[in-house]
Amino acid sequence: MKRYLLIYRECIKVAFATASTYRLNFFLNSVIMLLGDILFPLVTILIYGSGAGFEGWTIYEVLLIQSVFTMSMAIADMSFHGIMWATMFAVREGNFEMVLLMPVDTMFLLMAKTFSIDGIGLLFGGIAIFIISLINLTAPTLIMWLQFVAMFVVGMMVMLGISLIMAATSFKWVGNSRIPEIFDSLRSFGKYPQSIFPKTVLIVSSYVLPVAMIGFFPAAALLGRGGYVMFYAILPCVLFMTLGILLYRSMVRLYQGVGG
Amino acid sequence: MNYIRHQFNIMRAVALVTYKEWSAYRTHTMVSIFVGPVYFIVQYFIWTAAYGGKSEINGMSLTQMVTYFGASTLIGYLTMDFADWNLQMLIRTGKFLTFAMRPINHRFFAFSQKVGHRFLGLMFEFVPCYIIFTLLFGVNMVPKHLGWTLLSVALAFLMNFYVHYILGMTAFWFIQSSGIRRVFDLLAGVFSGVFIPLVFFPEAMQKFLFFLPFPYMSYVPAMVFTGGFKLGGVTMSIPLIVGLQGVAVVMVIGLCSLIYRASMRHFSGVGA
Numbered sequence: 311m312k313r314y315l316l317i318y319r320e321c322i323k324v325a326f327a328t329a330s331t332y333r334l335n336f337f338l339n340s341v342i343m344l345l346g347d348i349l350f351p352l353v354t355i356l357i358y359g360s361g362a363g364f365e366g367w368t369i370y371e372v373l374l375i376q377s378v379f380t381m382s383m384a385i386a387d388m389s390f391h392g393i394m395w396a397t398m399f400a401v402r403e404g405n406f407e408m409v410l411l412m413p414v415d416t417m418f419l420l421m422a423k424t425f426s427i428d429g430i431g432l433l434f435g436g437i438a439i440f441i442i443s444l445i446n447l448t449a450p451t452l453i454m455w456l457q458f459v460a461m462f463v464v465g466m467m468v469m470l471g472i473s474l475i476m477a478a479t480s481f482k483w484v485g486n487s488r489i490p491e492i493f494d495s496l497r498s499f500g501k502y503p504q505s506i507f508p509k510t511v512l513i514v515s516s517y518v519l520p521v522a523m524i525g526f527f528p529a530a531a532l533l534g535r536g537g538y539v540m541f542y543a544i545l546p547c548v549l550f551m552t553l554g555i556l557l558y559r560s561m562v563r564l565y566q567g568v569g570g
Numbered sequence: 571m572n573y574i575r576h577q578f579n580i581m582r583a584v585a586l587v588t589y590k591e592w593s594a595y596r597t598h599t600m601v602s603i604f605v606g607p608v609y610f611i612v613q614y615f616i617w618t619a620a621y622g623g624k625s626e627i628n629g630m631s632l633t634q635m636v637t638y639f640g641a642s643t644l645i646g647y648l649t650m651d652f653a654d655w656n657l658q659m660l661i662r663t664g665k666f667l668t669f670a671m672r673p674i675n676h677r678f679f680a681f682s683q684k685v686g687h688r689f690l691g692l693m694f695e696f697v698p699c700y701i702i703f704t705l706l707f708g709v710n711m712v713p714k715h716l717g718w719t720l721l722s723v724a725l726a727f728l729m730n731f732y733v734h735y736i737l738g739m740t741a742f743w744f745i746q747s748s749g750i751r752r753v754f755d756l757l758a759g760v761f762s763g764v765f766i767p768l769v770f771f772p773e774a775m776q777k778f779l780f781f782l783p784f785p786y787m788s789y790v791p792a793m794v795f796t797g798g799f800k801l802g803g804v805t806m807s808i809p810l811i812v813g814l815q816g817v818a819v820v821m822v823i824g825l826c827s828l829i830y831r832a833s834m835r836h837f838s839g840v841g842a
Contacts, residue, residue, distance in 0.1 A: 334744070334749065335748060335749045336749075337749070338749025338750060338752065338753060339748075339749050339752065341749075341753070342749065342752040342753050342756055345753070345756055349756065349759075349760050349765075352760070352765075352766075353765050353766045356766055356770040356771065357616075357620050357766075357770070359770070360627050360628050360770055361624075361627070362620040362621065362622070362624060362627050363620065363622075364619050364620065365619065365622055483597070485595075486595075486597065486598050486601070487598070488598055488601040488605075489601075491601055491605045492601060492604055492605060494605075495604070495605045495608040495609050495612075496608065498608075498609065498612045499612060502612075502615075502616060506615050506616065506618075506619035507615050508615075511615070
């Protein structure tokens with residue numbers, strides 16, 4: 311365990327060193343993520359600004375959902391989302407064997423090696439919108455906060471599951487850089503109040519491909535609007551992450567290469 | 571006349587090769603058949619909920635809004651561009667030198683590539699998604715003015731290419747320009763009306779947008795498709811806005827030519 315922590319620390323150091331080499335690029339990437347973060351809820355602000363809105367949801371409640379979603383995305387981007395690109399690149403180039411030769415767990419190594427601080431702007435932006443939204447809403451109780459933290463962690467499990475399924479897909483669908491677009495499009499169902507979707511979509515986004523856990527359920531817990539549905543959704547989320555891990559590991563086992 | 575025929579032959583040859591090259595990765599292109607309709611469904615639910623019982627928001631009915639997003643998605647498949655990525659990659663890796671030595675203008679070569687690549691988009695993105703939108707979702711995707719829509723889409727095609735090419739040329743000075751490109755892509759996403767129609771922005775901002783290239787890349791052709799154009803409180807006839815789009819394209823082509831000359835003077839290579 312200690313060895314793995316040391317490896318992770320080294321990888322973080324390398325990520326910082328890389329960012330400092332291309333300073334302008336890092337600065338622009340961080341700014342763009344921050345701006346993107348501000349512009350994403352802009353659509354919500356413009357909809358509510360025009361006098362329209364989602365029935366039963368105030369603007370700050372919707373912004374809270376979107377800020378939670380953004381924070382989840384940022385943490386995933388920084389910590390484990392890179393495994394998809396690293397796997398895709400290694401498989402396409404035919405040098406995945408080089409990773410397999412290392413005396414550490416392949417999945418861990420690829421996640422650690424792709425640690426990126428580019429998502430820091432996104433995280434700060436998400437936190438800022440989260441705080442602004444909370445200031446304009448009724449203060450949550452301690453139980454609500456605890457539920458929020460639990461749901462947020464479960465949401466991160468869904469994000470991990472998605473990243474691993476994408477990475478596993480890249481073993482078979484070699485070099486398709488558009489795989490993330492497929493999952494991004496599905497994830498967009500988790501950015502909005504689930505009441506705007508029909509029941510069929512609701513069941514899929516809560517229990518089958520539980521993207522509602524990324525943004526909606528944690529925010530709903532904080533607003534005291536989650537109900538029992540969000541607790542029922544925990545098990546599918548854990549299963550989803552497990553599926554991702556098992557699928558990735560089985561694809562690694564099936565990988566065949568001839569030496570880069 | 572011979573010169574034009576010669577140039578056309580070059581374009582046809584490059585476009586055909588690009589088409590064949592990318593056809594090998596057609597599933598890459600065909601991802602849009604899933605992604606486009608999914609995003610469209612999300613937009614449909616968002617706007618259906620946002621309209622509630624309202625008949626109009628900012629002068630647009632729900633039907634017009636749904637058609638707008640459908641048109642915007644489909645037009646995106648025809649005009650999509652990544653000349654900036656390609657050019658900055660060639661510059662960063664030093665491969666641009668091989669183009670500088672060829673008896674063909676790289677900008678024209680890149681444009682011809684785009685023609686071939688987008689023809690593939692027409693076959694594997696536009697047509698399947700058009701069928702899905704029309705037959706599966708029941709959206710009326712017939713443009714109100716077919717001729718003007720085609721012209722406006724053609725101008726958006728040019729605008730997208732030249733703007734992205736200008737962006738790619740920043741790599742002659744910065745080498746690594748992915749940050750700049752991402753900034754631009756974000757601004758273009760918002761101010762070209764891909765995320766939300768521009769009539770939702772504050773009126774002063776809408777007026778300012780007339781002087782930027784973004785609306786002419788997606789918003790104008792999508793609105794021409796729906797049959798009406800309004801921005802910044804100004805309602806324009808379709809021929810007038812398409813004419814204005816034409817003027818904007820000519821100005822961007824002129825700017826691109828100036829920067830291209832400056833880039834060629836600035837560029838130096840030592841073998842790739």
